[in-house]
Amino acid sequence: MAENDGFRNDWATKDFYKVLGVGKDATTAxxxxxxxxxxxxxxxxxxxxxxxxxxxxxxxxEAYDVLGDPAKRKKYDEFRQLQATGGLGGFGGGFGGGQGGGFGGGAFNLDDLLRERAGAGGGFGDMFGDLFGGTGATRRTQSRPTxxxxxxxxxxxxxxxxLEGVTVSLRLTSDAPCHTCxxxxxxxxxxxxxxxxxxxAGFVVASVGGAFSMxxxxxACGGRQLVxxxxxxxCHGSGRGQSTRSIQARIPAGVKNGQRIRLRGKGAPGEHGGPPGDLYVTVKVSGHRIFGRKGDNLTLDVPISFDEAALGAEIKIPTLSxxxxxLKIPAGTPNGRTFRLRGKGARRADGTTGDLLATVHVQVPATLDPAAREAVEAYRAARADKPLRTGLFEAS
Known part of the structure; x- marks a missing residue:
């Protein structure tokens, strides 16, 4: 039978008196x-x-949890008596229907019988709910793997x-059993x-209002059952301490600033044979002197001169490697134009690489020597009949 309101079928067939080695008329003491x-x-x-x-x-x-509580013991005894006399239709063997044995007969209603026996209107769940963990919760034992x-x-x-990936050494401090005790x-x-x-028992029963408890x-013992x-x-009785250790962690290629990486099984050790937890590493990436990053692409600001922008040029630019x-600059290149150099960017998770985005910035010299000034003045004279700002004064 499946669990119902916390009831476990295997408990119905257990003789808790035999487990403790006492008779059915044994006193609480x-x-x-x-x-x-x-x-x-x-x-x-x-x-x-x-x-x-x-x-x-x-x-x-488990046996003492039931027999040590007078109310639970009373209900357990009533249930065992019903089972022994056939009042539950052979409950220990299952709830299959049939004549005179289970629920299939029609004239017999288990819920009505248990409601009457329990003296409350709750039926099966109310009568046996608190006997077998009324909230449906199961008792956690210390030996359970955690x-x-x-x-x-x-x-x-x-x-x-x-961009390339790296193995780093991390010093970790986590909660662990006290090393002294x-x-x-x-x-x-x-x-x-x-x-x-x-x-x-390792636990106490606390009322949460009404007929419910948990x-x-x-x-006193923190669940350890012993003092x-x-x-x-x-540890002053807590049983807990701190563990400090160093581990080697692999940071994958292409990780971004602020990215959170999960490393399975690198967290705090488990208890009672349980698996270790996970380690979450938040990565902070330092900046580069000349390169920036935009997704899987690298960025680079490239200064060029006026004549290179106006006349065109072929210039050398660095890559991260x-x-x-x-980089070929066409004649008439405007300030701020971005050129894409494919395959020169950051490595992606699939092994491919992004691009290098090179943005040119035309540099205006702060001072001019006599020869440069003469050349610029000649350029101004040549452009005198082609003003740049005529369109600003045209009516809209």
Missing amino acids: EIKKAYRKLARANHPDSNPGDNAKHDTFKAVA KGADVETTATIGFTEA NGTGGKPGTKPHICTTCDG NETCP YDEACPT GAPVT
Whole structure:
């Protein structure tokens, strides 16, 4: 049967009294005593690497979660009695229909029966919801593999390194189990005891209003289920510390300034065999002395003289690789014109490259020697009958 309002079919067939080794008429004190004895003998912290005892500990904690609560125990006993007498139509074997056995008979309504038994109008979900985790949440155990935390860092690289790719060394600090106590929270050499606040369950039940409740991490033991005579002097009982390490990270070619890169499995280490988290690197790219960048294209401002713009010329300009290329300037080139040199830009992710965008800027000399002045004055005289600004005064 699938879960319904937190109910788990496998729990319906478990004998929690047998798990704890007590009789059905055992007192609350006897149940608690049996639980503590079994939990202490089978706790994972006391039996590292013993999977059989780890499984036993989980079963013991599960049984005590039900039998240790008088209200839950009462409902569990009623349910087991109904199951034993056939009042649930062989519930332990499934909910298949049929005559006199399941839901198919028509005259028998399980929800009505459970509503009557529970003394409340909620039916099946209300009667057994809090018995099997009313909110549908499952109890988290300490031995469950947990993925490590993600880590954020920043790397500053050069302009050329961003275009070609580079391997950088990063020093990372992340949350980790305390190195002194290995995450137990206790002073090395001291003995652990079952937490009396949660009775070793690792969680406490908190009311969230009305008939609803939810499990919260025990504030006394932090979910570790054990407490120690003396707290760890390094982490002061928290069980947590910081891990500092250096890693080599590959920044791919073509990365842009401000881009965030995800490196899988390079974050904080996982716990209880869980996978490590991820590392997110925000890349900052330093500027270049003469080159700029526009997407996958490089940009370059190229100064040219008046005569080169007017008469045309072939000039040499640099590329990022260092090998100069020839740029042909046509006669009559205006100031600010951009020329595209294909394949001389930034490398793309697919291995191709962008272009180099060279923008020319006509330079006006601040001073002229006598020969240059004479030449410019001759040019002015030749252009005297062709004023440039006539169109500014024409009526629109």
